[in-house]
Amino acid sequence: MTSGAPHVSPQPGAVATPILEADHLQKRFPVQGSFGRQLTVRAVEDASLALYPGRALALVGESGSGKTTIARMLARVYDPTAGTLRFQGKPVQFAGGAALRDYRRHVQLIFQDPFASLNPVHDVRYHLARLLRVHGHAKTSAQATQQALALLQRVSLTPAEQFLYKYPHQLSGGQRQRVAIARALAVHPQVLLADEPVSMLDVSIHLDILNLLRQLKNEDHLAFLFITHDIATARYFAEETNVLYAGQMVEGGPSDEVIQHPKHPYTQLLIAAAPDPARLNAEGKRVDALPARGEIPSLVNPPTGCRFHPRCPHAMPVCRERFPARTDLGNGHWTHCFLYGDGTTTTQPS
């Protein structure tokens, strides 16, 4: 582990080696501006994270903060503009073909929208069987069916025989997402990247799906990247939480620590925005309401330095000039904010 690596396991002595690491990932998308100008969307700047077997890392941030982009870079849907990926300690070559298929045998993505992620013309069996066949887990059609049935049972779609030949339009949102989870499990992955797996679903079934994912994580010792905009869900599901703002990682550490003692002004704002009956006073007014100002900035032309400075109540002149380095706050908790120093405790180029 590098000196700047933020992830210290909360359980003493349980420090494992990360299975998937991302170092200083950066993603820029070229877009066509008006009058044919070439513009660049700076979606993600300098994102580093590490995933450990049997542990979940939550990535929290609002829309447009680059959560999905990070997940898709880890899933190799996009190649990063800069930065490295290490899988099981070995740097990942950004090449296609057999190497890419091999990578995807270990790392799978669960999509946000179960209404869009299943092909409407294929039935459930086809979705599962294709992965089993592509990755060589099933040699014959009969084997594929047997394994598909087992997968459906694992995601509690029972009786599995009834779901095997259903088409996506015959399933509810929760059922579809279970099929999508089963599809991700079909390759026996070691890493699951879940991109807001419950946000498109009815609130009443959030917990069912979350508990299913947690059960799978524990049974298969899966490394999880859990993307959400809901900080309560992050705390419920993940051991660690990283907070992302406008493509920059601003704070991270053990989930309880980050959520109960947020240090970065943005995290404080995010947590203050979550409804919590304990924080209401007698008149039903918020006792600790932070004044929220501004919107998430344009990523084509982002603010200089720390991208949060136009909205930050504590903004200083230096915030405008450069992005602060990582400051270690102890106990695995870290932040990028000049309020807590300039990365003097540990050094890391930003």
Next chain:
Amino acid sequence: MSQSPLLPTPVLESVEGEQTPLLQAPITSRPISSLALVHNAWRFVTSNGKVATGSAIIGFFVLVAIVGPLFVHQNPNLFTNQILLQPSAAHPLGTNQGGQDVFSQLVIGTRSSLFWAFVAGVLVMIISVTVGLVSGYLGGITDDVFSLITNVFLVIPSFPLAIVAAQYFSRSEFTVALIVALTNWPWGARVLRAQTLSMRNREFITAARSSGERTWRIIFFEIFPNQLSIVAASFITTTIQVLLQVAGLEFLGFGDPTAVSWGTMLYNAYNNSALLLGAWWWFAPPGICIALLGSGMALLNFGIDEYADPRLRLKRKRAARQKAVAA
């Protein structure tokens, strides 16, 4: 959609039958049996007046093309001395100036006209699907090259080119079909490319890609089935086009003059001044057949449009309801 995922959905009738023997029985058996397929096809054909009329007309001609020649015992090209006879019991559609029986020519001609229209239609479909889907999905330089070729073919006036080309190559029906196919594919390719562009960034395609599917499988097994209704509609449209163009080329004398087809019948009738002679039984039947088959296919196409677009179906239902209320 708020239903709990643990609650089993109501069992569908097609699944129920499969339910118990599924684990033991040969797994290849799909819930859609051939019987259900026939049932679905029948429901589609009878779903709507346009489809019903169109398929009845097409069905009739297909039937004539297949079994018709079995009932014609006369050589359609046999010259006799009974020239320009009016329709009678012996010659249901009279004879032409060569004394050939028009009815047998019409029946024999149905097969070749239909067959070559179909062959050219299939060729057009294969080329346009391949070019449209591959260029739309792959993008980049492939798309640029394919789009350029498509656009060049698009602006080539197809009928004059077909006439020129027919001069150079051997005058067979295959040549005509090939030429017509080569000048008719760009329209379908353009439509399918546009559709593919809108589909390639859909999440289920990204999901297929990230699950490790190969590119050709994504194109032909994930995207293509989603475009079947467009492909079917454009197949019928091009088949009409092809039918008319083949007949047109033959009428102008660029077909194989010894072959019997509707187009060559018209060609012979025109060249032998059937119109001046007043021999309507000679030129009218092939013309009517072409017009009828063309309108049959057009009706089927309208029907497919309505079937594929639920909004049109809804409009029709609402109109029917209003009619019922008014009555």
